[in-house]
Amino acid sequence: MKVLGISGSPRKDGNTEVLIMEALEGAKAKGANVEFVSLAGKDIKGCVAHPTCGQAGKCLIDDDMTDIYPKMMEADAIIIGTPIYFGNMTSQTKALLDRTYLLSKMGRKLEGKVGGVIAVGGRAGHELTTACLMDFMTLQGFVLPAGAFAHSMVREIGAARSDEKSMKAARALGERVASLAIKVRT
Numbered sequence: 001m002k003v004l005g006i007s008g009s010p011r012k013d014g015n016t017e018v019l020i021m022e023a024l025e026g027a028k029a030k031g032a033n034v035e036f037v038s039l040a041g042k043d044i045k046g047c048v049a050h051p052t053c054g055q056a057g058k059c060l061i062d063d064d065m066t067d068i069y070p071k072m073m074e075a076d077a078i079i080i081g082t083p084i085y086f087g088n089m090t091s092q093t094k095a096l097l098d099r100t101y102l103l104s105k106m107g108r109k110l111e112g113k114v115g116g117v118i119a120v121g122g123r124a125g126h127e128l129t130t131a132c133l134m135d136f137m138t139l140q141g142f143v144l145p146a147g148a149f150a151h152s153m154v155r156e157i158g159a160a161r162s163d164e165k166s167m168k169a170a171r172a173l174g175e176r177v178a179s180l181a182i183k184v185r186t
Contacts, residue, residue: 026174122155
């Protein structure tokens with residue numbers, strides 16, 4: 001069983017990445033193989049919803065999503081984390097979600113996967129960001145565990161490492177996602 005963690009932060013080694021890694025540790029504790037993908041520095045263009053999308057078995061846009069698609073399809077579970085920018089997910093995260101249009105057009109390749117969400121921000125937008133990500137997962141046919149999300153109110157770079165509440169919430173999310181993925185597979 002494989003759990004993929006995706007950080008939608010444009011910043012490497014930021015709080016979102018720290019918490020995704022902690023969630024993956026929780027998944028490992030339940031027996032999962034894990035993989036991490038950071039969108040920081042990646043070139044992911046916006047979706048153009050081309051009328052022939054999926055017919056050739058690949059996206060018409062040649063960018064870094066080409067390497068991410070197989071990882072998403074191979075995973076049994078996917079945890080997506082994003083910092084909150086002006087009350088919602090980052091543009092990098094939104095581009096990733098939109099570009100999964102291809103996977104939907106190729107036969108709902110994400111359907112049946114288990115999903116989890118991490119939202120990180122210092123002020124507001126946690127509920128909206130979480131709702132948007134969970135809505136995406138529902139539309140793609142993901143299965144969500146009870147408590148399919150973890151929130152963190154940290155703001156300063158690296159603060160998540162010393163925030164026991166955030167780290168505990170992320171680890172517990174990874175455990176819940178992995179446990180459900182095991183049940184879904186059997």
